Amino acid sequence: MASALLPLLSSSSSPSRPLCLPSNSSLFTILSTRRLRLCCNSRKNRPHVTLRLSAIDSTAPLSKGSGDDSKKPLLEVRDLTAVIAETKQEILKGVNLVVCEGEVHAIMGKNGSGKSTLSKVLVGHPDYEVTRGSVVFKGENLLDMEPEERSLAGLFMSFQSPVEIPGVNNIDFLNMAYNARRKQLGEPELGPLEFYAYIAPKLDLVNMKIDFLNRNVNEGFSGGERKRNEILQLAVLGADLAILDEIDSGLDVDALRDVAKAVNALLTPKNSVLMITHYRRLLEFIKPTLVHIMEDGRIMKTGDSSLAELLEKKGYAAISAV
């Protein structure tokens, strides 16, 4: 692997070669949902939680994600209401959600129910304004933080449609994002060689060819390659809470397995995943602690993975009737 890295090093990441990167402000936006803390443990200590569909009334305040009092809440969303900044149209209409450390939560729901908006509001996307409610992340008021502060605090978001960054190659982008984090932590930055040594095992984790490091970020990537690249970013940057918006869309079965394997490998009893999906298939690979169903800007139902099974067999009408 080391020798394969050398051509890339000399061609793209020489310290003497100026990086072609976007302006600071756009880079900030790009990086604002990226953040790091390397987590490589397995999730074998994760408790298995079984809840019946009726066990949680999602309109009532939730005390703990899974109802397990020994767990520490990581994210507490209370009565969150948000509008589109430009039009003031209300999209989120009172979301309640608690994710504890070490939990995997899945959010499902019809198209347009507000799932992506919720995730974007959590990372501080400027298209939306919060009009009511609170979000506490690791004990801090998340809504008071700038997007980049949220990222540095441990929030990572993988977008439904990852953007291309023309003129910026992947390895430079990742190296810079990782170094920004290290700088924040008061740690020395990694030079190109050290960074290659750091990233190489992560490429294996997501089963990505090394060539992708030398291509511009997401430029010409297939849908599946973009998703793998998102998970590579997560593996590099790490996260206390990773929000994965339809990470399964556009993936073939093998790619889904690889991505799920990588996500599972990153989970520890301390960090959590909030994943948005339309399909139960993903939940077979990444086992959820809880499944939430969103409808018209609210979480209307919460249960275990049997909720996703019911949904797949009988559709949303059956869920409303439960």
Ligand SMILES: Nc1ncnc2c1ncn2[C@@H]1O[C@H](COP(=O)(O)OP(=O)(O)OP(=O)(O)O)[C@@H](O)[C@H]1O
């Ligand atoms: N910036 C925006 N401008 C206009 N409408 C928006 C904006 N953001 C969200 N919406 C609208 O808000 C609603 C919720 O959108 P959102 O993307 O959150 O849905 P979703 O549940 O993720 O849907 P899908 O499953 O199709 O991805 C949709 O009707 C969408 O058109």
